Amino acid sequence: MNFHVMTLFPEMIENAMAESITGRAIKAGHISLNAVNIRDYSENKHNRVDDYPYGGGAGMVMQAGPVYRCYKDIIRKIESETSPKVIYLSPQGKVFNQDMAAEYAKEENLIFLCGHYEGIDERVLEEIVTDYVSIGDYVLTGGELPALVMMDTISRLVPGVLNNDVSAQTESFTDNLLEYPQYTRPEEWNGKKVPPVLLSGNHKKLAEWYREQSVIRTAMRRPDMIAKAELTDEEKLLAKNVMNSVTD
Ligand code: SAM
Numbered sequence: 364m365n366f367h368v369m370t371l372f373p374e375m376i377e378n379a380m381a382e383s384i385t386g387r388a389i390k391a392g393h394i395s396l397n398a399v400n401i402r403d404y405s406e407n408k409h410n411r412v413d414d415y416p417y418g419g420g421a422g423m424v425m426q427a428g429p430v431y432r433c434y435k436d437i438i439r440k441i442e443s444e445t446s447p448k449v450i451y452l453s454p455q456g457k458v459f460n461q462d463m464a465a466e467y468a469k470e471e472n473l474i475f476l477c478g479h480y481e482g483i484d485e486r487v488l489e490e491i492v493t494d495y496v497s498i499g500d501y502v503l504t505g506g507e508l509p510a511l512v513m514m515d516t517i518s519r520l521v522p523g524v525l526n527n528d529v530s531a532q533t534e535s536f537t538d539n540l541l542e543y544p545q546y547t548r549p550e551e552w553n554g555k556k557v558p559p560v561l562l563s564g565n566h567k568k569l570a571e572w573y574r575e576q577s578v579i580r581t582a583m584r585r586p587d588m589i590a591k592a593e594l595t596d597e598e599k600l601l602a603k604n605v606m607n608s609v610t611d
Contacts, residue, residue, distance in 0.1 A: 364468065364521045365395045366514050367437050367447075368507075369430065370477040371412065373398035375507045385515060388524040396514075397437070401425070404432040413480055423480040427487035430476065434491050437474060447472035448493045450513070452506030453482070456495030459513060461536035463496070467513070468520035475513065477506030533573075539592035541585060543576035575601070582606050 368376050376398040380389065388394045405412050406428065413423040434449070441447065448470060457463070467473060476483070476492065498509040518524050519531050535541045546557045560572045578598050581588050582605035589602050 364393070364470065364517065365397065365441075365472045367441070367472065367474045368396070368398045368477065368510055368514075369401055369433050369437070369474065370398060370505075370507055370510070371401055371425075371479050372477075372505065372507050373400045376511065379511050380514065384524065385518050388518055388521070391523070393521055393523045394518050399433055399437060401429050401433045404429040404436070416481060421481070425478060425480060425483040427484040427490075430483060430487045431490065434474070434476075434487075441472055443472055446493075447474050449474045449476060449491050450494045450496050450510075451476045451483070451488055451492040452478065452498070452509040452513075453495050454497050454500070454502050456497040458497050458499060459509075459516070461516070464513070464516040465520055467517045473517070475506070475510040477510050479505040539581075539588045540577040541581045541588070543573045543580065574598075578602055579605050583609055 366380075370376055377396065380386065380396050385394065389396055402410050402412050412429045413425050416422070416424045438446070448467070450467075450473060452475060496509070496513065498512050503509065525531055533542065546561060550557050550562070558572070560568050563569070575598075578589075578592075578594065578601055581592065582602040586602075586606050586609075589606070594602060
């Protein structure tokens with residue numbers, strides 16, 4: 364997976380991605396990062412890339428020209444036969460989720476376009492953007508944090524990035540359920556004991572417990588997900604009882 368990020372703040376992207384799991388994945392060659400400064404494509408002697416909006420209104424708008432030239436340069440260097448997806452981070456986009464991350468993880472190259480100020484001239488968006496993606500119904504100052512959120516999530520699904528690939532398959536949102544609670548040593552902390560089944564070594568009982576806890580937790584914390592999960596009749600009844608007890 365090769366990430367390309369069009370941004371006014373490449374260091375913000377590079378510094379965050381250099382840490383922890385993504386940093387190790389870059390060093391190991393499982394993912395690569397190419398953060399490109401849109402300002403380098405300004406043709407203005409002061410390196411300006413924004414201007415006042417036509418029609419008036421608050422704030423500044425990023426100009427089409429520098430964004431387009433930056434995009435063309437990235438495309439030229441990728442030399443791919445197929446055009447990569449270009450994701451514009453925008454509060455007006457489709458809200459990002461785990462299924463979208465799994466689809467994006469199959470791509471060889473992804474280009475992220477980070478807006479700033481009031482956004483970007485619509486004409487260049489029409490020209491280059493394939494996907495509009497939001498990370499939630501709130502407005503940030505720029506697209507850098509959303510791009511980082513997306514790249515972090517997608518990276519975990521790229522083979523080899525996690526030491527244990529199974530952990531990505533059993534996490535929250537897989538099968539529309541949240542993950543069961545986790546415990547580690549000591550066996551007793553603050554008077555609270557680890558659930559005995561976790562010490563039993565009985566794999567069948569463990570699997571049953573994980574599944575039951577996932578259903579309970581999802582019903583309690585994200586009842587909206589339960590309708591989409593594939594549950595047995597017994598699990599549906601359990602979820603219904605949990606949801607009723609929460610609203611009582
Ligand atoms: N004027 C725009 C509007 O009302 O839709 C908001 C512009 S916002 C201040 C500046 C940039 O931050 C956007 O161009 C976008 O790249 C990014 N951004 C802000 N909120 C976002 C969100 N929830 N998801 C993804 N990107 C976001």
